[in-house]
Amino acid sequence: MTKYKKVVYLDADTIVVKSIEDLFKCGKFCANLKHSERLNSGVMVIEPSDEVFKDMMSKVTTLPSYTGGDQGFLNSYYAGFANARVYEPNQPLDVLNSRKVPEMERLSTLYNADVGLYMLANKWMVDEKELRVIHYTLGPLKPWDWWTSWLLKPVDVWQNVRVRLQESLPGTGGGKNPRDELLVKFLFLVPLLLMVISYYKSCLQTRSLFDHIRQLYYKIRAGGVLAYSSVPSSTILSDQQPKVPAFLGGISVCVCFAAVLVSLGLSLVIIPRQVMPWTGLLLMYEWTFTLLFLQFGSYLYLVYQWGKAVANQAGQFRADSTSLDHESGKGHQRQQSYCDIAACYYGLGMAFLAILAPALPSIFGITALFLRLGLMVVGGLVLLSFMTYAAEHLSIRSFTRGFEEKDMHRSRSICFLC
Numbered sequence: 001m002t003k004y005k006k007v008v009y010l011d012a013d014t015i016v017v018k019s020i021e022d023l024f025k026c027g028k029f030c031a032n033l034k035h036s037e038r039l040n041s042g043v044m045v046i047e048p049s050d051e052v053f054k055d056m057m058s059k060v061t062t063l064p065s066y067t068g069g070d071q072g073f074l075n076s077y078y079a080g081f082a083n084a085r086v087y088e089p090n091q092p093l094d095v096l097n098s099r100k101v102p103e104m105e106r107l108s109t110l111y112n113a114d115v116g117l118y119m120l121a122n123k124w125m126v127d128e129k130e131l132r133v134i135h136y137t138l139g140p141l142k143p144w145d146w147w148t149s150w151l152l153k154p155v156d157v158w159q160n161v162r163v164r165l166q167e168s169l170p171g172t173g174g175g176k177n178p179r180d181e182l183l184v185k186f187l188f189l190v191p192l193l194l195m196v197i198s199y200y201k202s203c204l205q206t207r208s209l210f211d212h213i214r215q216l217y218y219k220i221r222a223g224g225v226l227a228y229s230s231v232p233s234s235t236i237l238s239d240q241q242p243k244v245p246a247f248l249g250g251i252s253v254c255v256c257f258a259a260v261l262v263s264l265g266l267s268l269v270i271i272p273r274q275v276m277p278w279t280g281l282l283l284m285y286e287w288t289f290t291l292l293f294l295q296f297g298s299y300l301y302l303v304y305q306w307g308k309a310v311a312n313q314a315g316q317f318r319a320d321s322t323s324l325d326h327e328s329g330k331g332h333q334r335q336q337s338y339c340d341i342a343a344c345y346y347g348l349g350m351a352f353l354a355i356l357a358p359a360l361p362s363i364f365g366i367t368a369l370f371l372r373l374g375l376m377v378v379g380g381l382v383l384l385s386f387m388t389y390a391a392e393h394l395s396i397r398s399f400t401r402g403f404e405e406k407d408m409h410r411s412r413s414i415c416f417l418c
Contacts, residue, residue, distance in 0.1 A: 001048040011042040013136040013143065014112075015158050020132050022089035023111065027102035029078060030087055032112035034137075037082040041071040042135045043112040047101075078104055115154050119369040134158075145273045146280030150358060153367045159277065180272045187270065187283050191290040198293075242307065242403035244396050252395035253388050255299050260387070263291035289351065296391070300398040307402025342397060346390040353383040 001007060006024045010016070023030070023045050030045035056077060065072030075081070084104040109126050115136045118124055124131065134157060141148045143158035162175035171178035267287040271280055357379025361372040 002050055004048055007046045007048060009041075009044045009046060010133065011135065014042055015134050015136075015143070015161055016132065017134060017157060017161075018130070018132045020111065023107075025089060026087050026107070027105040029103065030105045030107050031074075031081070032107040032109065033082060034112075034114060038066075038075050039071070039078065039081050040112060040114075040135070040137075041074055042137070043107065043133055045107075080104070081106070115152060118154055119152065122368040146271075146275050146277045147284075149277035150281065151369060151372060175276075177272070177274060180275060183272060184275060184279060184283070188286065191286040194290055194294075242310065242400055244399055248303070248395055248399060249392035252299070252303070252391045256296055256387055256391035257384075259292050259295035259299070260288075262295065263288045266291055285351075285354070289354075293347075300394060303395050303398040304402040307399040308405065309402075310399075311403040343394055346394060349386060350383070350390060353379070353386055357383055 006026075008020065008023050026045040028047040028049075031039040031041060032043055034040035056073075059077065060073060063073055063076040065076060081104050084106050085102065087105040087107055110130055111132050113124060113126070113131050113134045115134065116138050119138070134154060136143045136148075136152075136155070136158070138152065141152060143149075143152075143155045149155045149159060165173065165175050167173040169178075171181070267284050270287055271283045273280075275283070358376055360375045360379050361367075364375070366372055366375060
């Protein structure tokens with residue numbers, strides 16, 4: 001690269017927010033100090049030199065590198081860099097041109113603004129309007145990953161630049177990736193189709209949507225309380241109640257939490273990392289809940305079958321009977337339905353808390369990283385408490401329904417809300 005007089009190197013996790021042309025007036029080697037007396041190689045100005053290159057290559061195997069890479073080696077090679085003078089781009093042009101070009105110069109924070117330092121103080125250490133380069137140095141929290149926008153406020157700068165990008169290749173305008181467009185549409189539609197099919201198979205095959213809404217309305221107006229053993233299609237003639245295993249609740253809670261972890265992990269793997277923040281968040285909710293419903297729904301179905309098996313072993317017999325629903329003061333025969341209203345309540349409550357927990361920092365206008373994480377943790381603990389109760393309650397309901405419906409054929413649904 002000796003055909004160039006100066007080269008400005010920028011890491012992939014940096015973003016230029018203001019002109020950096022004045023960097024070409026810097027010395028032969030310029031960088032910014034980070035971590036006390038160590039230079040950071042994320043932003044560098046280099047004067048290409050064949051002599052320096054050969055000297056570096058001769059020492060690359062002998063000089064130590066605290067990082068095991070280029071940054072550690074450069075700190076060893078430029079051992080006196082911490083004592084170099086600070087580059088002052090605002091000096092008169094005649095002074096800059098007449099001075100002897102220094103071997104090393106230190107760049108100010110304006111040219112390598114560390115997001116990690118911003119998050120500690122929740123503000124930049126310099127005038128934000130004068131920033132030239134922002135460096136996203138927080139380990140795995142890189143700005144191109146959709147989830148970082150919900151944790152780090154400075155990522156908004158990256159995303160704002162991204163949406164203003166012009167097309168460099170067909171379909172790349174606004175920072176889009178054409179290869180991900182079709183995949184995102186597919187990932188968006190699949191959970192919706194699964195939920196529609198599940199609801200149709202479990203509820204609408206026995207009653208219309210209007211009937212379900214009407215039943216829910218009368219139940220709310222009557223102030224009905226959901227019990228463990230509520231069974232819509234039959235009553236028990238025997239006085240003997242099902243004996244629920246004492247360990248069922250604990251096992252159900254463990255299964256629920258394991259299903260949540262698996263759902264979150266699979267969702268992160270499935271969703272492309274570089275989609276827009278809102279797209280990633282929406283897909284994350286869709287796939288996490290879909291996978292959770294499939295897994296925990298399968299578990300509840302097994303618990304339901306377990307209850308039926310226990311009832312058969314105990315020799316319980318049940319006569320067919322009819323149950324009445326209160327509707328405008330008139331009774332009518334209640335049709336058999338596999339849709340469990342209580343489970344719907346729990347599912348909606350879980351969805352509400354799952355949306356509320358990460359949204360709390362935005363609701364309260366909190367931008368500091370640690371306060372954001374703390375508030376999310378509090379919301380997460382509330383969600384976990386609700387899930388603990390819901391998992392135990394739903395498993396007991398499934399076992400009890402299986403016990404009471406031992407002679408009734410029930411087709412399996414792919415949704416645990418049913």
